[in-house]
Amino acid sequence: MPKWFLPAAIVCGLMFVVSPFVIANAPFDSTMGLVYKIFYYHMPSAWMFLTASVICGVASARFLATGDARHDRTAWAAAEMAVLFGVLTLVTGPLWARKAWGTWWVWDARITSSLVGWMIAWAYLILRKYGGPGSEKLSAGLALFGTANVPFIYVSVNYWRTIHPATTVVPTLPFSMGFPLLFCLTAFTLLFVLLIKLRVRVAEQQSRLDALYLSLDDAR
Amino acid sequence: MTMLRAVWLIVRKDLTVEVRSREIAYTTLFFAVSCVLVFAFSLVQEGRAADGVGAGVLWMAIMFAGNLALGRTFERERQSETLRALMLVPAPRPAVYLGKLTGIVVLLGATEVVLVPLVALLFHAEMLAHPFWLAAVVATGTIGFAAVGTLFAAMLVRARSRDVLLPVLLYPITVPVIIAGVRATMALVQPDFDEAVVRFWLALLIAFDVVFVTLALWTFEPVMTD
Numbered sequence: 001m002p003k004w005f006l007p008a009a010i011v012c013g014l015m016f017v018v019s020p021f022v023i024a025n026a027p028f029d030s031t032m033g034l035v036y037k038i039f040y041y042h043m044p045s046a047w048m049f050l051t052a053s054v055i056c057g058v059a060s061a062r063f064l065a066t067g068d069a070r071h072d073r074t075a076w077a078a079a080e081m082a083v084l085f086g087v088l089t090l091v092t093g094p095l096w097a098r099k100a101w102g103t104w105w106v107w108d109a110r111i112t113s114s115l116v117g118w119m120i121a122w123a124y125l126i127l128r129k130y131g132g133p134g135s136e137k138l139s140a141g142l143a144l145f146g147t148a149n150v151p152f153i154y155v156s157v158n159y160w161r162t163i164h165p166a167t168t169v170v171p172t173l174p175f176s177m178g179f180p181l182l183f184c185l186t187a188f189t190l191l192f193v194l195l196i197k198l199r200v201r202v203a204e205q206q207s208r209l210d211a212l213y214l215s216l217d218d219a220r
Numbered sequence: 221m222t223m224l225r226a227v228w229l230i231v232r233k234d235l236t237v238e239v240r241s242r243e244i245a246y247t248t249l250f251f252a253v254s255c256v257l258v259f260a261f262s263l264v265q266e267g268r269a270a271d272g273v274g275a276g277v278l279w280m281a282i283m284f285a286g287n288l289a290l291g292r293t294f295e296r297e298r299q300s301e302t303l304r305a306l307m308l309v310p311a312p313r314p315a316v317y318l319g320k321l322t323g324i325v326v327l328l329g330a331t332e333v334v335l336v337p338l339v340a341l342l343f344h345a346e347m348l349a350h351p352f353w354l355a356a357v358v359a360t361g362t363i364g365f366a367a368v369g370t371l372f373a374a375m376l377v378r379a380r381s382r383d384v385l386l387p388v389l390l391y392p393i394t395v396p397v398i399i400a401g402v403r404a405t406m407a408l409v410q411p412d413f414d415e416a417v418v419r420f421w422l423a424l425l426i427a428f429d430v431v432f433v434t435l436a437l438w439t440f441e442p443v444m445t446d
Contacts, residue, residue: 064439064442064443065442067442112395116392116395119392120392120393123388123389123392126385126388127379127385127388127389130380130381130384130385131376131379131380131381131385132378132379132380132381134378134379135379137375137442137443138375138376138379138443140443141371141372141375141439141442141443142372142389142393144435144439145368145371145393145432145435145439146392146393148431148432148435149392149393149395149396152396152424152427152428152431153395153396153399155396155424156396156399156400156403156424157399159403159420
């Protein structure tokens with residue numbers, strides 16, 4: 001592991017321990033009161049989910065184009081991150097929506113595209129697990145298609161109506177609300193980087209081990 | 221061999237096999253009709269279905285039946301061990317994809333010729349009020365669905381548990397097709413026909429077809445190479 005990994009992991013852990021206090025100290029929203037505070041976790045997870053999906057799509061395309069296994073390992077790790085942060089997003093979203101909109105779920109453009117994107121990431125992992133030999137190329141094809149699909153879902157659902165708050169409110173937030181958001185965003189980004197690094201590392205070790213087994217068989 | 225000729229030969233081969241055995245055509249059609257009947261039993265109450273349900277049922281039946289046909293057409297190649305021969309055809313790889321895609325679209329088109337009147341009848345939907353628009357929507361939707369499905373079915377032919385994996389991969393990716401197809405068909409069967417709405421969905425379907433056929437042509441070569 002690189003030298004920065006352990007200190008970064010400690011910082012990340014501390015930030016998550018401190019984050020509830022930072023969030024608790026943030027002021028109440030004038031219209032939504034306490035319930036808006038879930039968005040300090042919801043938005044960073046959603047951003048990490050999006051980042052993971054983009055990384056997975058780009059790495060898969062590069063893997064298909066070059067055949068380099070490094071891109072495949074990155075894509076696989078990113079797909080797992082997409083599923084993980086996708087769950088966080090899809091659980092915290094409805095909790096907020098129930099209070100703010102009075103309903104757990106709406107078929108809004110962002111929400112629907114997130115759900116379908118998350119399902120594609122999940123399908124990617126299912127294919128990896130149960131597809132048997134050669135499934136890495138197949139899942140790379142799936143990731144590529146999944147990435148190309150997102151704009152279509154967005155446009156098609158958007159044609160009805162969209163009630164999800166736009167992210168354009170973020171730069172206009174006062175410091176007392178903006179600071180906890182930035183804090184949580186940093187914590188989530190750090191967690192994301194650490195997890196993906198760890199996951200890629202595990203995959204590397206795995207393929208090295210497989211190669212050793214193969215050479216052992218050849219030597220016999 | 222030129223690309224077009226290779227495509228034509230593969231389509232002709234698939235259709236000849238199909239005309240002789242009629243296996244996929246009959247099973248797909250029977251399955252699609254059964255689906256429509258199941259939906260009719262569950263959704264039509266007191267002789268009437270809610271407005272727009274027919275459009276949804278039509279597309280669900282197309283997607284379920286399409287899934288079956290896609291799995292079967294490649295399973296046949298695998299069972300008779302002709303897939304390797306198909307991959308060794310002295311023609312560009314994408315020609316194999318285009319040939320298979322055309323075969324599936326023709327087959328699903330034949331199924332839809334039966335499905336549309338059936339849904340219109342059972343769900344009291346004015347499906348044939350604007351036949352040209354409907355044909356355009358159904359054709360572009362089917363091409364979009366089959367474009368993704370043909371690539372995935374081809375990819376999965378050597379994978380374990382491919383029967384289960386095909387719908388798992390196919391349905392999330394074809395969500396835009398079902399949204400656009402259902403919305404456009406719904407707009408078509410409504411008494412006050414709004415052409416702008418149909419145009420929008422048709423444009424979306426055409427864009428989907430172009431993007432995904434192009435992507436599949438590019439992806440087919442790397443994913444089908446051992």
